[in-house]
Structure formats: C-alpha cells, structure tokens
Amino acid sequence: MPTSFTWEVAVLEALTYPFFQRALVAGVLVSLLAGLLAPFVVQRRLSFLGDGLAHAAFAGVALGLFLRGEPLWFALPFTFLVAMAITFVKERTELSEDTAIGVFFALSVALGAVFLSKAKGYVGDAMGYLFGSLLAVGPSDLVAIGLLLLLALSLLPLWGPLAYATFDRELALADRVPVVRHDYLLSGFIAVSLVLAVKVVGIILVAAFLVIPGAAARLLSRTFSGLTLLSLGLSLLSTLLGLMASFLLDWPSGASVVLVQALFFGLALAKTAFSGGK
Amino acid sequence: MWALEVQDLAVRFGEFQALEGVSLRVPEGAFVAIVGPNGAGKSTLLKAVLGLVPFRGEVRVFGRPLGEADPMWFGYVPQIKTFDRTFPALAVELVATGLMRRWPFRLSREAREKALAALERVGALALADRPLGRLSGGQLQRVYLARALIRRPRLLLLDEPATGVDRVGEVDLYRYLEAYQEEAGATVLMITHDWEAAHHASHVLVMNRKVVGFGPPERALTEECLRQAFGHLGHAHELYVGGSRA
Ligand SMILES: Nc1ncnc2c1ncn2[C@@H]1O[C@H](COP(=O)(O)OP(=O)(O)OP(=O)(O)O)[C@@H](O)[C@H]1O
Numbered sequence: 001m002p003t004s005f006t007w008e009v010a011v012l013e014a015l016t017y018p019f020f021q022r023a024l025v026a027g028v029l030v031s032l033l034a035g036l037l038a039p040f041v042v043q044r045r046l047s048f049l050g051d052g053l054a055h056a057a058f059a060g061v062a063l064g065l066f067l068r069g070e071p072l073w074f075a076l077p078f079t080f081l082v083a084m085a086i087t088f089v090k091e092r093t094e095l096s097e098d099t100a101i102g103v104f105f106a107l108s109v110a111l112g113a114v115f116l117s118k119a120k121g122y123v124g125d126a127m128g129y130l131f132g133s134l135l136a137v138g139p140s141d142l143v144a145i146g147l148l149l150l151l152a153l154s155l156l157p158l159w160g161p162l163a164y165a166t167f168d169r170e171l172a173l174a175d176r177v178p179v180v181r182h183d184y185l186l187s188g189f190i191a192v193s194l195v196l197a198v199k200v201v202g203i204i205l206v207a208a209f210l211v212i213p214g215a216a217a218r219l220l221s222r223t224f225s226g227l228t229l230l231s232l233g234l235s236l237l238s239t240l241l242g243l244m245a246s247f248l249l250d251w252p253s254g255a256s257v258v259l260v261q262a263l264f265f266g267l268a269l270a271k272t273a274f275s276g277g278k
Numbered sequence: 279m280w281a282l283e284v285q286d287l288a289v290r291f292g293e294f295q296a297l298e299g300v301s302l303r304v305p306e307g308a309f310v311a312i313v314g315p316n317g318a319g320k321s322t323l324l325k326a327v328l329g330l331v332p333f334r335g336e337v338r339v340f341g342r343p344l345g346e347a348d349p350m351w352f353g354y355v356p357q358i359k360t361f362d363r364t365f366p367a368l369a370v371e372l373v374a375t376g377l378m379r380r381w382p383f384r385l386s387r388e389a390r391e392k393a394l395a396a397l398e399r400v401g402a403l404a405l406a407d408r409p410l411g412r413l414s415g416g417q418l419q420r421v422y423l424a425r426a427l428i429r430r431p432r433l434l435l436l437d438e439p440a441t442g443v444d445r446v447g448e449v450d451l452y453r454y455l456e457a458y459q460e461e462a463g464a465t466v467l468m469i470t471h472d473w474e475a476a477h478h479a480s481h482v483l484v485m486n487r488k489v490v491g492f493g494p495p496e497r498a499l500t501e502e503c504l505r506q507a508f509g510h511l512g513h514a515h516e517l518y519v520g521g522s523r524a
C-alpha cells in the first residue's frame with residue numbers, strides 16, 4: 001500500500017514539472033506519428049530505412065554541434081535530403097533499396113564522425129541525443145512537432161492509396177495512383193518524424209520506435225486498418241508508460257519507451273504463439 | 279466506335295524487344311482471345327494498354343488517348359498475383375478496391391454488400407472474410423475477377439483468368455463473361471492458352487512479338503498462323519484440329 005501511494009504521488013509530482021509536461025506532450029505527438037507510420041514501415045519492409053535515416057540524423061546533429069547551432073535544425077534538412085536521395089536511387093536505378101540505404105548509412109556515419117571530432121568539448125549532451133532525455137524538449141520543439149502533426153492530418157487521406165500501393169504496387173499503378181510521388185512523400189515524412197522524435201527517443205532507438213508498434217500490432221491484426229489503429233494505440237500507450245518509468249527510475253527516456261514497446265511486442269508474440277498462429 | 283486502337287506499338291525492356299510494330303483495332307463489344315507462345319508479349323500488351331509499361335506508338339481507348347482514359351473503364355486480372363502475401367487483408371477488401379481505387383479503411387455497408395454480390399457472382403462468397411494471403415491459386419483468381427467486375431468496366435483485360443480455376447468454375451466464368459458482355463456491352467480481351475476457348479471468341483489475336491493474325495476465329499486460328507506464331511506446329515497441330523471440332 002505505501003509503495004503504491006508514493007508511486008502515485010511521484011507521478012502527480014512529475015506532472016507538475018514543465019520539462020516533464022513538455023516531454024509528455026512531445027512524446028504523445030511523436031508516438032501518434034510513429035504509430036501511424038509503423039504499419040507502412042513494417043509492410044513495406046522499411047525498418048532498415050529507419051536505421052539509415054537515424055544515422056543521417058546523427059550526421060545532422062553532429063554538424064549542428066560542430067557549428068554550434070541547434071542540432072535538430074541541421075538534422076531536419078540533412079535527414080530529409082538523405083531520404084529523398086535514397087528514394088531517388090531506388091526509383092531510378094536497378095539497385096535495391098537496402099543497397100541505397102547502406103551507401104547513405106555509411107556516408108552519414110563518416111560525415112558525423114568527422115563533424116563530431118571537430119566539435120570537441122561541446123558534446124556534453126551526446127548521451128541525451130543517443131538515448132533520449134526528458135530534459136531535452138524545448139518549447140520550439142513542441143511547435144515543430146505540432147506543425148508536423150497538422151501536416152500528418154492533412155496527409156491522412158493518403159492512407160488509402162498508400163495502403164493500396166503497399167498491398168500491390170502494380171494494381172495501384174493500373175488504377176493511376178501516383179505511386180512514385182507517394183514513395184517520396186512517405187520517406188520524407190518518415191525522415192521528418194524520425195528527427196522530431198530524436199529528442200524524446202534518441203538517435204539509436206528512434207528507428208525501433210518507428211517499427212515495434214507496427215510489428216506488435218501486425219501479430220494481432222487481420223486487416224490493415226485494424227493494424228493501423230492498434231499500432232497507434234500501442235505506440236501511444238508505450239510512450240506514456242515509458243516516459244513515466246523514465247521519470248520514476250531515472251532511465252534514459254528513449255530506452256524506457258522502447259523497453260515498454262518491446263514488452264508489448266513480447267505479449268503479442270506470446271499470444272500469437274500460444275494460440276497456434278493467428 | 280473502337281474500344282481499342284493500337285498503332286505501331288513497341289515495347290523494349292532494356293535491350294530486349296518484347297513487342298514490335300503491333301497494330302490492331304478492336305470494335306466495341308468484341309470478345310478477343312489472345313493466344314501465342316510463352317514470352318510472346320501477351321501480358322506485356324495488356325500492361326501497355328493499362329499504362330504499366332513504357333511504350334512507343336499510340337494506344338487509344340474508346341477514342342481517347344491513354345492519359346485521358348478513366349481508370350474505372352478498365353477491369354484487370356493480372357496473370358501473376360504480385361501482392362504482398364504478408365499484408366493483412368481480407369478478400370472482401372481487395373474486391374472493394376475495384377470500387378474505390380484505394381485500400382478501404384472501413385467498408386460502408388453499401389460497399390460491403392456490393393463486394394459480397396461480386397464475390398457471389400464468381401462463386402466465391404464463402405471467401406469474403408478469409409485472409410487473402412492464404413487463398414489457393416484458383417480462389418485468388420476468382421477474387422481478382424470479382425474485383426475486376428465490381429466496377430462494371432467497359433474494357434475487361436483478363437490475363438489467363440481461367441488458369442487454376444476448376445472445370446466447373448471455368449465454364450461458369452465463360453458463361454458469366456458472356457452474360458456480362460451482353461448486358462453491359464463491354465469489350466473483353468482475354469489471354470488464354472486454351473484454343474478451344476479461343477474458338478468461342480468473336481475475334482482471335484495470334485501473336486508472337488508481332489501480330490501474326492487477327493480476326494474471327496476461323497480466319498485467325500489457321501494452321502498457318504499458328505505455325506508462324508509457335509514455330510513448328512508438331513503435335514500442336516493435333517490440338518488445333520481438336521479445337522476446331524468445338
Ligand atoms: N519487366 C520486364 N523486364 C524485362 N523483361 C520483361 C519484363 N516483362 C516481360 N519481359 C520479357 O518480355 C517477354 C514477354 O513477356 P510477357 O510476360 O508479355 O509474355 P507472355 O506472352 O505473357 O508469356 P506467358 O504465356 O508465359 O505468360 C518475355 O521474354 C519476358 O521475359
């Protein structure tokens with residue numbers, strides 16, 4: 001009894017801190033973006049794209065640290081450009097997407113390492129960028145994330161055509177869905193969401209953040225719309241629980257969120273496995 | 279009016295010339311059976327008409343250039359079902375894409391009823407709520423057919439629609455296509471390896487990279503045309519004679 005009492009008090013106390021309020025709002029917003037994107041990332045097998053773009057974000061952050069600006073304002077355009085470049089290589093050449101990603105992945109890490117080595121003495125908050133930090137979210141981050149969420153709302157009508165092309169590109173093409181334009185939109189959107197999630201989740205875990213809710217939901221869904229709704233729910237719930245845990249246990253926020261996501265994935269897996277497949 | 283006018287169509291895949299100098303005119307309401315050996319470019323021809331492969335030459339549908347054609351005019355059943363087998367989808371949802379041209383988030387009652395009716399017509403009502411990735415070849419064929427028909431297309435492009443369908447289903451398919459044509463005045467282009475079925479068409483297109491013969495079955499399905507398209511006829515000749523008996 002007394003433990004649960006202190007637990008509740010701690011949560012209520014957490015909610016009174018402005019930094020935690022900001023982290024929570026940012027977390028909720030990016031978790032909705034992630035939950036929406038995750039089904040596409042899973043079904044289009046783009047989890048490696050997420051990894052590649054996270055490393056592009058690393059290069060962008062390093063460039064920002066080197067130039068002593070706000071790292072995310074460098075990471076945003078850099079990651080977006082890398083996403084466009086990867087998609088361009090995939091659309092225009094015979095190279096497969098994972099090959100294109102592999103190239104830009106290496107390029108980004110190399111650039112990031114160079115920038116970081118030149119930014120000596122200014123890398124104090126590297127840990128925060130790597131694994132996320134409750135303290136990292138500033139008011140301007142909230143504005144940026146809010147704007148992106150508005151953009152996401154305007155893109156909601158694309159769910160149907162995007163899902164159609166995810167199901168079968170050729171059928172969608174035959175029905176004149178602008179499949180190629182949608183590919184660019186999707187990867188650009190993944191890039192921007194990923195960068196905005198970096199403060200909460202951190203560079204290393206941000207790709208997982210975009211995959212696990214979709215993976216867990218996929219195990220339990222028979223339809224793509226069901227998958228999308230469940231992914232949104234799981235993403236939101238695990239972010240809320242994860243951020244609370246991060247505050248209470250003083251864990252890096254990204255690590256706690258991803259651990260809660262992984263817990264849900266484990267439960268989904270257990271349920272599927274024990275019911276003998278869906 | 280011509281349902282389809284193809285003028286000097288050529289398709290290349292890199293160095294490989296899949297179609298060359300293809301010209302033909304299909305009158306509205308025709309039932310065209312397309313025959314030719316494997317690799318003859320039959321599927322490629324349908325894909326060109328759908329705008330799925332880049333081509334040289336001119337293609338007009340119901341008097342309009344392809345760019346101005348309404349996608350709802352076309353009902354397409356592809357030969358190879360390339361969809362993502364791990365995508366969580368029910369048969370009824372795929373059928374509904376034929377109506378909506380996007381993946382349905384929620385099926386309205388009206389859309390669901392239409393989709394169920396389309397499935398029933400092809401004898402696949404029982405498959406409606408089954409996961410697509412687990413259907414058999416013939417079952418998929420029926421679901422795809424329902425998807426093509428639900429939009430009541432003016433031009434049906436069927437790439438070996440009877441392959442994998444059982445004997446009864448095949449007879450039903452041809453019966454149903456005839457009835458639909460009569461009722462809707464639609465035009466059908468059907469690729470088939472079944473010459474007997476081709477004999478029942480109003481027109482037959484015999485092709486191998488080029489048009490070898492095009493016209494009523496008795497004019498196009500001649501020994502000479504078939505020999506030209508298939509190379510030496512060998513025992514194919516006996517098949518041909520068998521077909522003409524029908
Ligand atoms: N996307 C592609 N890239 C390269 N070559 C292709 C492509 N699509 C088709 N081809 C080639 O074009 C030729 C015609 O192919 P197509 O699928 O049109 O033949 P088909 O007449 O439908 O044969 P089948 O009876 O086996 O279905 C084949 O040699 C094939 O290898």
Ligand SMILES: [Mg+2]
Pocket residue numbers: 320321322357437
């Ligand atoms: Mg073919």
